Structure formats: C-alpha cells, structure tokens
Amino acid sequence: MKKLFLIIGAPGSGKTTDAEIIAERNSDDIVHYSTGDLLRAEVASKSERGKRIDSFISHGLIVPIEIAIETITSAIKAAPSDVILFDGYPRSCEQMDELNKFLESDSDVELLSVIEVVVSEEVARERVLGRSRGSDDKEEVFNNRMSLYTEPLADIQSFYESKNLLKKIDGERTIDAIVDEMELYLESKI
Template structure:
C-alpha cells in the first residue's frame, strides 16, 4: 500500500526543497514528486500535452484537472517506494475533490497527511522574485500565482482539518529546522 503525503504552500514557501531533502535523507523508503516538476518536464519534452500545459503555466494559471490528476496518479502508482511526498497539490477545490474521489475508489493509496508549509506573502514574494527560473518569476505572474494559491486555501484547509489530516509547519525558519520537523512528523505516520 502506498502512503501519500501532500505538501502544500505558497509559491516560494520551500515545499519542494523540503520534500527533496527528506526524500534524499530517506532514499530507501521515501520518494518525492513535485507537481510543478512533472508538468515542467512534460513541457520540456515538447509534446502536444506539454504545449497545452505551457499555455497555462506561462500565465501562472492552474493546469486543467484531468491533466494534473493523470500526472499525479501515474507517478504515485509507478513510485519505486511506498511512501510518497507530493508537493504542489491540490491547488483548487476541484483538484481536492477529484483527488478525494480517486482515493476513495483506489484503496492501494492512503492519504496519510496534508502538510502546509506556512509563510507570509511578503516572504514568498521575496523568495520567488529573488530566484530566476523562468516566466513564473515575474511580479505579475507571482501575484497571479499567489491569488490562485490563496483563493481556495481556506476551503482546502477546512476540508483536510475535518478529516484530521492537516498539519501546519512554520516555513519561515531555517531549512534544517523545517525539514527536521517535517521528517519527524512523516516518520510518526509511517
């Protein structure tokens, strides 16, 4: 049985870096996937799907749900270990509902927890605009991405809190402190 941990947070919250470090420390037992990395890899492949994905990502918009769900569930099922950290998902009420429906029907995957890496908008903005990775680093696109993240956030939080699955972690500390806390929490669940 696959144990799934979703890691959510604002753009620039550090969620991908945190998950990568935990997976690297536990490479025999934990694998990490980033929705963004999976989607960017598809764009880089030059495929027709990649071009469709790029038309959304380049504007800071959410990729259509059917593409995101297909990408995520394929990666989970093909994962080389039973503990999967998946960051950057869900990013909308619809994505959350579709994933929930999928997990209700596929009993080979259990959602263990949703970990939210909490940072202020100011910290997120400073981090994102201070790095350069592409079109998503422009202020206008950052503002759009931040709105896309924050608009459904309270609904997503309430949904997972009701299921007793939401765990919040302060993302405004040193990377080591954040990663140590997140890793310790994950290990209590596996």
C-alpha cells in the first residue's frame, strides 16, 4: 500500500526544498513529487497538454482539475517507493474534493497526513521575489499565487483537521530545524 503525505504551504514556504531533503536522506524508502515540478516537466516536453498547462502557470493561475488530478494520481501509482511526499497539492477545495474521491475509491493508497509549512506573507514574498526562478516569480504573479493559496486555505485546513490529518510546522526557522521536525513526524506516522 502506498502511504501518502501531502505538504502544503504558501509560495516560498520551502515545502519543496524540505521534501526534497527528506527524500534524499531516505532515498530507499521515500519518494518526493512536487506538483509544480510535474507540471513544469510537462510544459518542458512541449506536448499539447504542456502548452495548455503553461497558459495557466505563466499567469499564476491554477491548472484545471482534470489535468492536475491525472498527473498526480499517475505519479502516485507509478511511485518506486511506498512512502510518497507530494507537495503543492491540494490548492483548491475542488482539488481537495477530487483527491479525496480518488483516495476513497483506491484502497492501494492511504493519506497519512497533510503537513502545512506555515510562513507569513511577508516572508513568502521576500523568498519568492528574491529567487527569481522564472516567470512565476514576478510581483503580480506572486500576488495571484498568494491569493489563490490563501482563499481556500481555511476550508482545506478545516477539512483535514476534521479527519485528524493536519499537522502544522513553523516554516520560518532554519531548513535543518524544519526538515528534522518533519522527518521525525513522518517516521512517527509510517
């Protein structure tokens, strides 16, 4: 059975970096996927789906649910390891509902926890605008991404809290402190 951990957080919260480090440290047991990386890889492939995805990402908008859920569920099922860290998903109530339907219908995948890496908007803005990785790191696009993240956040938190699955981690500390806490938490759930 695949054991799934979702990692959510604002743009610039460090969720992807945290998950990458944990997966590297535990490469035999844990695999990490970033929704953003999966979608960017599709864009880089220049496929028709990639072109559609790019038209959303380049404007800081959410990729349509059917494309995102197909990309994510394919990655989960094909994962080379039983423990999967998936960051950047869900980003809307619709995505959460669709993922929940998938999890309820597939007994081979169990969601063990949703980990929220918590940072203030000021810290997120400083980190994102300071890294300038691509077109999604401009002020206007950051503002779009931030509002897309914060609008459904209370509902997403409430949903996972009601299932006793939400774990919040302070993302404004050193990377080592964050990763160590997250790794200990993962070990306690596996």
